[in-house]
Amino acid sequence: MTTRLTVPTDHPYDVVIGNGVHEELRGLIGYGRGVLRVAIIHAPAMREQAEQLRKPLVADSLDVHLIEVPDSEQAKTADVLSFCWKVLGELGFTRSDVIVGLGGGATTDLAGFVAASWLRGVRFVNVPTTVLGMVDAAVGGKTGINTPEGKNLVGAFHEPAGVLCDLDVLGSLPAAELRSGLAEIVKCGFIADPTILELIEAAPEAVSDATSPIVAELITKGIAVKARAVAGDLRETAGGAEIGREALNYGHTFGHAVERFEGYRIRHGEAISIGMVYVAEIAHRSGLIDDELLARHRSILTTLGLPTTYRPGIWEALSATMRVDKKTRGDQLRFVVLDGLASPVILAGPDESLIFDAYRAISE
Ligand SMILES: NC(=O)c1ccc[n+]([C@@H]2O[C@H](COP(=O)([O-])OP(=O)(O)OC[C@H]3O[C@@H](n4cnc5c(N)ncnc54)[C@H](O)[C@@H]3O)[C@@H](O)[C@H]2O)c1
Ligand SMILES: O=C(O)C(=O)C[C@@H](O)[C@H](O)[C@H](O)COP(=O)(O)O
Ligand SMILES: [Zn+2]
Numbered sequence: 001m002t003t004r005l006t007v008p009t010d011h012p013y014d015v016v017i018g019n020g021v022h023e024e025l026r027g028l029i030g031y032g033r034g035v036l037r038v039a040i041i042h043a044p045a046m047r048e049q050a051e052q053l054r055k056p057l058v059a060d061s062l063d064v065h066l067i068e069v070p071d072s073e074q075a076k077t078a079d080v081l082s083f084c085w086k087v088l089g090e091l092g093f094t095r096s097d098v099i100v101g102l103g104g105g106a107t108t109d110l111a112g113f114v115a116a117s118w119l120r121g122v123r124f125v126n127v128p129t130t131v132l133g134m135v136d137a138a139v140g141g142k143t144g145i146n147t148p149e150g151k152n153l154v155g156a157f158h159e160p161a162g163v164l165c166d167l168d169v170l171g172s173l174p175a176a177e178l179r180s181g182l183a184e185i186v187k188c189g190f191i192a193d194p195t196i197l198e199l200i201e202a203a204p205e206a207v208s209d210a211t212s213p214i215v216a217e218l219i220t221k222g223i224a225v226k227a228r229a230v231a232g233d234l235r236e237t238a239g240g241a242e243i244g245r246e247a248l249n250y251g252h253t254f255g256h257a258v259e260r261f262e263g264y265r266i267r268h269g270e271a272i273s274i275g276m277v278y279v280a281e282i283a284h285r286s287g288l289i290d291d292e293l294l295a296r297h298r299s300i301l302t303t304l305g306l307p308t309t310y311r312p313g314i315w316e317a318l319s320a321t322m323r324v325d326k327k328t329r330g331d332q333l334r335f336v337v338l339d340g341l342a343s344p345v346i347l348a349g350p351d352e353s354l355i356f357d358a359y360r361a362i363s364e
Pocket of ligand 2: 136140142151152184245246248249252326
């Protein structure tokens with residue numbers, strides 16, 4: 001079965017989800033727009049998939065180039081970005097040409113930013129190959145790279161022309177990468193769709209197979225949450241009572257600080273898992289959520305084999321990194337917290353002692 005979800009922004013686009021759907025790439029690229037060249041940006045591990053995507057496009061007389069970039073977070077650097085610009089320059093890549101980002105979230109974040117920055121913006125299609133990429137990174141148009149000072153500090157909002165989730169590629173996904181993607185799906189459950197949590201809690205063992213129907217259902221539900229969140233607030237500018245897209249940042253203020261402290265040797269979803277428990281502790285200590293909802297964070301994430309604790313004794317470093325989080329305004333830290341299940345709100349400027357105590361509660 002093929003599912004087609006539309007992300008209803010000002011420039012709506014489709015997310016196609018199904019098995020063996022790679023041929024749909026043609027439609028998402030959109031041949032009617034004078035496209036001559038396609039550049040497929042991919043990590044080394046995705047070389048075979050890139051060749052597979054290339055064939056039908058070449059048969060359609062397109063000039064298709066593969067741009068191989070380093071794996072994972074090593075791709076999200078200014079040097080790699082600059083390398084991609086050089087290749088596009090040499091190819092004579094024009095505004096009617098199309099970039100394809102093929103791989104996990106790190107690759108699609110980079111490829112999206114290459115597309116956003118080249119000639120001030122060319123079309124791009126994402127072909128995510130991890131659960132995390134499908135459910136989160138490839139959708140919504142947040143693109144970018146890291147700097148030595150922090151995660152995703154340079155980037156642009158640039159929406160893809162389409163997203164192609166071929167579930168067949170998940171057969172080779174390592175278990176740890178599946179778990180990492182499930183963390184972002186659990187996030188969607190806590191902030192917007194508790195049926196996600198119920199599905200996982202009812203059959204935790206079933207979600208250990210990335211190719212199972214339940215994982216496909218969870219991916220579809222997660223994408224639906226993301227599509228709704230970005231639809232009305234693409235640039236994350238909603239304020240006041242309407243939290244908008246910032247809800248998707250649940251667990252990320254602390255999670256990004258952990259990623260940076262670990263030199264990106266921890267997976268994004270693992271860091272976000274710790275970050276969600278951290279922020280649930282903050283909400284609990286602020287009287288916003290009860291014991292049960294706090295405990296539910298620990299229990300579902302632990303059931304999935306995700307971390308819920310972090311190393312002690314490094315508060316100063318984590319706190320300093322959290323201050324360059326994009327939600328910070330002036331010197332005021334802002335956290336996405338819950339004031340109930342599926343009810344995300346912003347907590348601005350919590351007491352330093354409260355956020356430190358929450359750290360102590362999760363560190364061991
Ligand atoms: N733009 C957004 O809205 C957004 C949302 C969430 C996360 N992100 C970003 O996404 C990144 C994390 O993405 P990720 O978890 O996909 O990690 P990743 O891109 O680092 O990929 C993880 C690993 O899986 C490998 N891999 C990819 N597909 C595979 C497959 N089908 N089979 C076997 N191995 C495969 C990759 O080569 C890599 O080694 C982070 O940089 C995070 O900041 C962005
Ligand atoms: O799409 C969003 O908005 C998100 O916040 C999704 C997050 O899961 C994702 O990790 C995103 O890259 C974080 O963005 P940032 O703005 O905090 O860098
Ligand atoms: Zn994330």
